[in-house]
Amino acid sequence: MRYFGGCDAGSTYTKCVILDENGKIAAGVTLKSRIDPVLSAQAALDEAVTQVSDLKDAGELAYLVGTGYGRNKVPFADENISEISCHAMGVHTADPTVKAVIDIGGQDVKGISIDSDGTVLDFAMNDKCAAGTGRFFETMANAFEMPLSEFSKLSLKAKNVIPITAQCTVFAESEVISLVGEGKPMEEIAAGIEMSVAKRCFVMAKKAGAVDCVALTGGCAKNDGLKDAIEKVLKIKVIELDIDPQLMGALGAAEFARRKGMSA
Amino acid sequence: MKDLAHIYELEKLLQDTYNEAARSAKESGRYAIGSVCAMIPEPLLNLDGCFSVRLRAPGTGSLEMGTYYMTSIMCECARAILERALEGGYGYLDCIFAPDACAQMNRCVENIDKLKLCDNGRFFVTYADVPMKSDETALRHYVRQMKQYVLEPLHERLGIDTSDAALAEAVKRQNRLNRLIMEIGAYRREEKPRITGYEFAVLCLSTFVCPKEYMIPILEETLDELRGREPDAASPYRARVVMAGSEIDDPDFIRLTEEAGAFVAADCYCLGSYPERTPIPFDEKEDALTQICRHYMEQGQCPRFMNTEKIRQRHQYVDALAKEYRADGIIYQQIKFCDYWGYERAYASEVMRGEYGYPVLSIDRPYTAGNAGQLRTRVQAFVESIEIKRLGKKGS
Numbered sequence: 001m002r003y004f005g006g007c008d009a010g011s012t013y014t015k016c017v018i019l020d021e022n023g024k025i026a027a028g029v030t031l032k033s034r035i036d037p038v039l040s041a042q043a044a045l046d047e048a049v050t051q052v053s054d055l056k057d058a059g060e061l062a063y064l065v066g067t068g069y070g071r072n073k074v075p076f077a078d079e080n081i082s083e084i085s086c087h088a089m090g091v092h093t094a095d096p097t098v099k100a101v102i103d104i105g106g107q108d109v110k111g112i113s114i115d116s117d118g119t120v121l122d123f124a125m126n127d128k129c130a131a132g133t134g135r136f137f138e139t140m141a142n143a144f145e146m147p148l149s150e151f152s153k154l155s156l157k158a159k160n161v162i163p164i165t166a167q168c169t170v171f172a173e174s175e176v177i178s179l180v181g182e183g184k185p186m187e188e189i190a191a192g193i194e195m196s197v198a199k200r201c202f203v204m205a206k207k208a209g210a211v212d213c214v215a216l217t218g219g220c221a222k223n224d225g226l227k228d229a230i231e232k233v234l235k236i237k238v239i240e241l242d243i244d245p246q247l248m249g250a251l252g253a254a255e256f257a258r259r260k261g262m263s264a
Numbered sequence: 265m266k267d268l269a270h271i272y273e274l275e276k277l278l279q280d281t282y283n284e285a286a287r288s289a290k291e292s293g294r295y296a297i298g299s300v301c302a303m304i305p306e307p308l309l310n311l312d313g314c315f316s317v318r319l320r321a322p323g324t325g326s327l328e329m330g331t332y333y334m335t336s337i338m339c340e341c342a343r344a345i346l347e348r349a350l351e352g353g354y355g356y357l358d359c360i361f362a363p364d365a366c367a368q369m370n371r372c373v374e375n376i377d378k379l380k381l382c383d384n385g386r387f388f389v390t391y392a393d394v395p396m397k398s399d400e401t402a403l404r405h406y407v408r409q410m411k412q413y414v415l416e417p418l419h420e421r422l423g424i425d426t427s428d429a430a431l432a433e434a435v436k437r438q439n440r441l442n443r444l445i446m447e448i449g450a451y452r453r454e455e456k457p458r459i460t461g462y463e464f465a466v467l468c469l470s471t472f473v474c475p476k477e478y479m480i481p482i483l484e485e486t487l488d489e490l491r492g493r494e495p496d497a498a499s500p501y502r503a504r505v506v507m508a509g510s511e512i513d514d515p516d517f518i519r520l521t522e523e524a525g526a527f528v529a530a531d532c533y534c535l536g537s538y539p540e541r542t543p544i545p546f547d548e549k550e551d552a553l554t555q556i557c558r559h560y561m562e563q564g565q566c567p568r569f570m571n572t573e574k575i576r577q578r579h580q581y582v583d584a585l586a587k588e589y590r591a592d593g594i595i596y597q598q599i600k601f602c603d604y605w606g607y608e609r610a611y612a613s614e615v616m617r618g619e620y621g622y623p624v625l626s627i628d629r630p631y632t633a634g635n636a637g638q639l640r641t642r643v644q645a646f647v648e649s650i651e652i653k654r655l656g657k658k659g660s
Contacts, residue, residue, distance in 0.1 A: 069637050069641075081644075081648060082641050082644040082645040082648055083641060083645075084641060084642075084644075084645035084648075085645055085648045085649070085652075108638055117652075119648075119649060119652040119653065120645060120648070120649045120652075121649075123642075123645060125638060125641070125642055126638070
């Protein structure tokens, strides 16, 4: 049996997926990224390899595709493919009925529309600013002095939404601190934060042509409050994927690797 | 491929707003004329005794000072140039001729003037009106404006000979340079091109910031070198594109595009080769200034021209370039907050995609784009989508 790898060297997390010849997931790993993407990718690959008894090290993968911001730095990679193409392919592999994706990563937001073969039809992407990305949520959770997992559920309890006017992460943090100081309910402030990001996703989803449903990928896809806010803002269904949405980039990279490796 | 003999020298020149070639021309007693727009024809600024330098701000960092005077919603290019002028980068200029083409750039030039950032005791600025349509009435107006706000000040304030004979000589020089650029650029048509889009962008941009006499021998030698240059056996590119849109005065943007797999086979942007380096038709039957102005008015692809005919012509022009240079797709890019391209990019992207059937990547970008990872990702994803569709077509 041959194995094919996809390694998504993201800005906050590095993910790795290994597929077998039949496209079955043999390994899946998510690790916090280090400053050096080479070290992050190496660590993720090493850990993924331990989940596949037939493999001794990443060099034995029949084909390896790197993706994510550190895609050029993935050790042993046969090629690199942009995370836009990989997220589209990953979602298509997980659920071929999905035609639109919002990927909210550590430092960017992307809207992607998918063709029937899993390739990218169109996409939109934010620029350098980290507003409305994973970094934004991390900063907000820090301001609330709670773990990200707890923060992501907080807004679900809110009866009202207190709008956050600032989009900039730095200004939004100062606005949130002022609101907390005024004694406003934490869950309503959290709902305002989720809503502000959902509105940013609205723009990306519209640009990418989302019509009836959309899938969320990236680490922020695990944020229940955001999912709820996106459904309210976009008025379309957010599809639950059966596979960890944070792994979609790596899964797409692995699927590209599998296709290329099998056709070689 | 082996490096072009002059590329390092030109890359180095482009890092400085007062480059060695300009410095040497200035030291020989010639006047340095600042230019901010293609609508002031280059031959008028390159008569004997003077030379033009297109303003730009290489290696821009923070735009704090420029933003203080111009606010954060103004074009980053205009702010960056003001920032560079505030840093002292343009103190050597003797004048700037600005057309009323881009209001944001004019605010930049006004600030340079009012803040006395080029105060050498002689420095002056003029603003000329330039046409928004292309017809005979507009041409007459254009000619009058160029006479009043460019040629007369050059003659009266700097003593430059602006006679028809002097203009004819300047056109001859300009056309020599333009033909060399077009001949060099034609090598991009090859399936395995012997020049990269980046190298061509460096050569082309250098012709806007260095005296023409300095550039002509360099271009001649480069053309000779290219005739015998062997392209790489395996092309590193996965798609060919036309780069269109607002001005690009930083070849690193072209390099970034090519590193992401898209060979920039043709260009249609300010400070590129099309249409700015197409030779000026010139004969003895009509006065020199009218002929020069007609060429710039008719060939101009700036979205400032707003009549329907010109708008259609712009789409046809990019389509023709794409066909001639066998491009797989088009990249429309604009610098953030560019008034004209903000509209044109959105519209042209839709037209080229919908009516002409090209894959189009439409992006707004910061003024300095060389190291932007997100831009690289967008271009790479665009290349991949072109490549995958191409493979799909072959398969079916």
